[in-house]
Structure formats: C-alpha cells, structure tokens
Amino acid sequence: MAANTAQPASPRPASPRIEWGQFRVLFISILIVAALGLFWEGGKAFAEANNYTLTIAGTTIDISLFNDAQLPHLSDIARAFGEPAQRNGEPLYQMLISAGLFTLWAAVQGFVIGGVIGFILALIFAHSRLMQRGLLPYVVASQTVPILAIAPMIVIWMGRAGNVELAVPIIAAYLTFFPVTIYTLRGLTSVPQTALELMQTYAASHIQILIKLRLPNALPQIFTALKISATSSVVGAIIGELPSGIQNGLGIAILNFSRYYNQSPPRLFATIVAAGLIGMLFFAAVALVERLVIRWHVNESP
Amino acid sequence: MSTKARRKQATVTTIISLKNVSKTFRIKDGTNVHALDDINLDVKEGEFVSLIGPSGCGKSTLLRLIADLVQPTSGTVTVNGKSAAQARKTRDSGFVFQNATLYDWRTVLKNVELPLEIMNFPREERDRRAREMLELVELKGFENKYPWQLSGGMQQRVSIARALAFKPRILLMDEPFGALDEMTRERMNNELLSIWTEFHEMSVMFVTHSIAEAVYLSTKVVVLSPRPGRIAEVIDIHLPQPRGPETRDHDDYFHLTSQVRHALRGHMAQHGFDE
Numbered sequence A: 001m002a003a004n005t006a007q008p009a010s011p012r013p014a015s016p017r018i019e020w021g022q023f024r025v026l027f028i029s030i031l032i033v034a035a036l037g038l039f040w041e042g043g044k045a046f047a048e049a050n051n052y053t054l055t056i057a058g059t060t061i062d063i064s065l066f067n068d069a070q071l072p073h074l075s076d077i078a079r080a081f082g083e084p085a086q087r088n089g090e091p092l093y094q095m096l097i098s099a100g101l102f103t104l105w106a107a108v109q110g111f112v113i114g115g116v117i118g119f120i121l122a123l124i125f126a127h128s129r130l131m132q133r134g135l136l137p138y139v140v141a142s143q144t145v146p147i148l149a150i151a152p153m154i155v156i157w158m159g160r161a162g163n164v165e166l167a168v169p170i171i172a173a174y175l176t177f178f179p180v181t182i183y184t185l186r187g188l189t190s191v192p193q194t195a196l197e198l199m200q201t202y203a204a205s206h207i208q209i210l211i212k213l214r215l216p217n218a219l220p221q222i223f224t225a226l227k228i229s230a231t232s233s234v235v236g237a238i239i240g241e242l243p244s245g246i247q248n249g250l251g252i253a254i255l256n257f258s259r260y261y262n263q264s265p266p267r268l269f270a271t272i273v274a275a276g277l278i279g280m281l282f283f284a285a286v287a288l289v290e291r292l293v294i295r296w297h298v299n300e301s302p
Numbered sequence B: 001m002s003t004k005a006r007r008k009q010a011t012v013t014t015i016i017s018l019k020n021v022s023k024t025f026r027i028k029d030g031t032n033v034h035a036l037d038d039i040n041l042d043v044k045e046g047e048f049v050s051l052i053g054p055s056g057c058g059k060s061t062l063l064r065l066i067a068d069l070v071q072p073t074s075g076t077v078t079v080n081g082k083s084a085a086q087a088r089k090t091r092d093s094g095f096v097f098q099n100a101t102l103y104d105w106r107t108v109l110k111n112v113e114l115p116l117e118i119m120n121f122p123r124e125e126r127d128r129r130a131r132e133m134l135e136l137v138e139l140k141g142f143e144n145k146y147p148w149q150l151s152g153g154m155q156q157r158v159s160i161a162r163a164l165a166f167k168p169r170i171l172l173m174d175e176p177f178g179a180l181d182e183m184t185r186e187r188m189n190n191e192l193l194s195i196w197t198e199f200h201e202m203s204v205m206f207v208t209h210s211i212a213e214a215v216y217l218s219t220k221v222v223v224l225s226p227r228p229g230r231i232a233e234v235i236d237i238h239l240p241q242p243r244g245p246e247t248r249d250h251d252d253y254f255h256l257t258s259q260v261r262h263a264l265r266g267h268m269a270q271h272g273f274d275e
Helices: A015-049 A074-082 A092-127 A129-142 A147-160 A164-189 A193-201 A206-244 A250-259 A265-293 B003-010 B059-066 B084-089 B108-118 B123-136 B152-164 B182-198 B211-217 B245-249 B251-271
Strands: A053-056 A059-062 B014-026 B032-044 B048-052 B074-079 B093-096 B170-174 B203-208 B220-224 B231-236
Touching: A015 A074, A074 A092, A074 A265, A092 A129, A092 A164, A092 A206, A092 A250, A092 A265, A129 A164, A147 A164, A147 A206, A164 A206, A193 A206, A193 B093, A206 A250, A206 A265, A206 B108, A250 A265, B014 B059, B014 B203, B032 B059, B032 B203, B032 B231, B048 B059, B048 B211, B059 B074, B059 B170, B059 B203, B074 B084, B093 B152, B108 B123, B108 B152, B123 B152, B152 B182, B182 B211, B203 B211, B211 B245, B211 B251, B220 B251, B231 B251, B245 B251
Parallel strands: B048 B203, B048 B220, B093 B170, B170 B203
Antiparallel strands: A053 A059, B014 B032, B014 B074, B220 B231
C-alpha cells in the first residue's frame, strides 16, 4: 500500500522568502519613519511660510505650535542627545542611557511581579468559577482607578515599611498583572471540546489536563499579554518614579525637562524618544522569547 | 493460527454490553431531545461492529456512552465486565474522533506519546511504542513534523496511532474517515483492517455514514433508526477474512450491501426521513 505519498498540507516557506519578508518589514518601517519626519518638518515649513496662521473658510487659526520654541526641528532633537544635559555635565545621551537602564530594571522587576501575580490569579479563576465570579469584578475595577492616585499611596506605604525602592516595581506591577490575568484566563478556558474529551478518555487528572493541555493551549495568549505588559511596565515605572522622588530614572528627567521646556524643548523630546526605545526594547525581548517558545503554527495571530 | 480461526475462537466473551439504554438530552431552551431509546446490544471480543444510521440517530451518542463521555438516562452500559465509568478509569478503550484532535504544540511523535505520558509510562517505553505505532500507520519519517504540516488523512492516521499506543482492548471510532476523500478513505480502510488483524482480540466499534465502508470492514453492522435511535436491524457480515480488494467482488458483498441499504431505507421511509 502506498502510504507517505501525501504531501504536507502547507509546507514551511523556504528561507529566502522569510528573508524577503523581514526585509520588507524593515523597508516599510523605515518608510513610515521617513513619512512621519516629512510630515513633521513639512508642517513646520508650511507654518513658517504662512506666518503661523492658517485661514480656512474665512476663519484664521493660530498654528504657532509649529514654531521652533514649541516644536523643535528633528535635527535639533538629534543634536540635543550629544549636548550636556546640565551645564558642564555629561552628554544627554549618556544620562538617558543610565536613567533608561535604571527605569528598565524597575520595569522588569514590576513585569515579573505583575506577571506572576496575574498568572496565579488566572489559575485560581480558571479553577474556580466561584472565585472568578467573586473576585474578577474587583480585578477589573482595580484598573479603572487612575494609577496616579494610587502611586503616592504605594510610595508612602513602602516608605513606612522601609522599602521605598520596591515602590516603583509594585506600581509597574499594578499595571502589568491585569492583561496577564485576562489573557491567561481566556487561554486556559478556551480549550476545544474534543481536546478535553480526549483527556477524559485517558482518565487524566486535573493537574495533567492543566499541564499538558490548558497551559500549552494558553501560551500564545499569555505571550500576547506579556507583550502588552512589557510596554505598560515601562510606563508604570516612569509614573512610579514621580512620587517616589527617585533621582536616577527617566521619570525625574521627564519632570525636569518639562519644567525647563521653554528654554530647551529638544531635551524633553529626546527623553521621550529614549522612553519609547526602552519600551520597544523590552517588547522585542519578549517577542524574541515568544518565537523561541512557540514553534508550532498558531492560527489566530494577535 | 489463521486469522479466521482466531476470530472464530475469540467470539466467546462479551466485551461491551448495553441493556435497555436510553438517553435524553436536555437542551438549553428546556426541551428534551430523545437521542437513544431502549438499546440492547452485545459486542463480542474481537468483533468489528459498525454503527450506521441517518444523521442525528444517536450513533455517536451510543459510542460516547461506551466511552463514558456521556452517561445514560436509564439502562446500563457494561464494558469489559465493568461499568463504563470504571472502564474509562482503567483505560480499556481508545477513542478516535471525527477530527484528528491532535495537539498543535506537539510533534507527531509527541502526540502519539500523549496517552503514554498520562499513564506514566517510562520515557524509553513511550518513545519505542510511539515509533512502533507510527510505523504501523505508515508514518515513519514524520516523527518530528507538526500537525499543521500533515494532510488530513495523515493527521487521522496519527490519531489512530495515538489511540493504539496504549494497546486498549477496545477501539471506538466516531466517523474517523468522514472528512477524507474517497481514495484516501479506501486506503485508510485497508490500513485499519491490517491494524485490526495485528492487534489480537481488539474489538472495534466504528460509526459511519457509508454503507460500503460498514460492510467492507465489519463482522457485524448495526443499523439504527432515526431519532429516537433504536436498533432497526443487526446484520452479520459473513465475508471471508482477511478482507482485501477482492472482498468487494465477492457475491455476498453486493447482497449484504443491499441488505444494509434496505434496512436503512425501510426506516427512512417509515419515519419520513429527509436524507
């Protein structure tokens, strides 16, 4: 009998295609950045040529936000990285790197704390319908409270506990546990009926079903949550640094440079760029781990 | 001992027994669906029994009752001398679903190893048996592929290998080849027959829509009537063993096929069935 003659349904694309795909992604992202730059500088040039006013249908609008004092040239922002942040101090980029790494470290700690708590909550909710009904509304409610209102309290409490360094990771964790809980819960409970029945025919235990079916089934969704959490943990860390009075992070840099915005707008923009890069770096690291862990074919890509 | 003699000798012990089994499902809007009514059926060890009937006659439900995936509303299901629930705990039967139900994150080999992992077989034993089963379903060389890389027929073969890996006494198959094209289906039928020959005394219960398939494979065909499912007729298939392409040319093959068809049609006419 001739077996093995059937061809795989959809063979893995050959490697040159993958390289072309990656090249195309790179090309498109460069194009987008260039377009945004063009829009930025074009807007400034247009506003300057029209004396910072625009008349549409007889109404004149003030567009002075495009002037150099409000919206610096991209070249000025780029130059700001190399200039001293303070008089006779180190160049801004050096300061931003050390501040960025400081904040990133707090964000990573918060990400881990939030991830673990979020995961445990999801396990509890998946296991007990009662717990899910009783507790999930409060978990949702926790995210509607502005983090800015909670951050100072956490700082005060952690200060009393003599552990003020932990305040920033905890504030970051407050933002990161939620997506992990929601996505993991969905992944654990959205198991195909027959996949579950298969386990029943083996008389598998709850633990075996969890480890061999529910968790692997949830992994793609868990990684979706972790990617969201990675970026929001950076935001959480920056917000957490403000009431903590921590002097080494990006939070204080943003606070200072916005205070002196009128003297030198490019420095705040440069800091924003740095914060964005930190978030992207963290996101990319999680995405890389995802690619290493999930080697199978996932139909619904988030 | 020839296959024929072995089969004859094997038809002594009753492996599956259903006594006055009825099943009523209560669906969401509160109405009751009467799926099976007063089913009495004995399956002897080593038999290959096909369940055939129009859609919705409860033939899948019958199989799921034996697997203890659903429980009867009344009556008793005895599997290998135990209640269906006990038999599930002692893993007396392997189940093959209509869709292969492979786990996406496991390779072909690891999918076949799944039941052995659940049953705590040692690592080498798992590996050895899984490879042996894959060879049996002619998928040697595909051990490290992922399910999405296989065709539908190959996926179903993996799921059969998985069901056989722990050597259950009973194989329950719920329209396993229903989604396959005719050519692949015929090949799978032959493969299944040779597996059944290889597994001494394994009993098979096979749900199908296809009259030809039922007659070709089975030692006994159970024809079910439309809802509520009742046993309309039990037809013994006395075609010579082992079966092969020549079976379809046997005089009795045509006779038996039309007998099954008449049994089905009689009940469809009676109940005004629309298939």
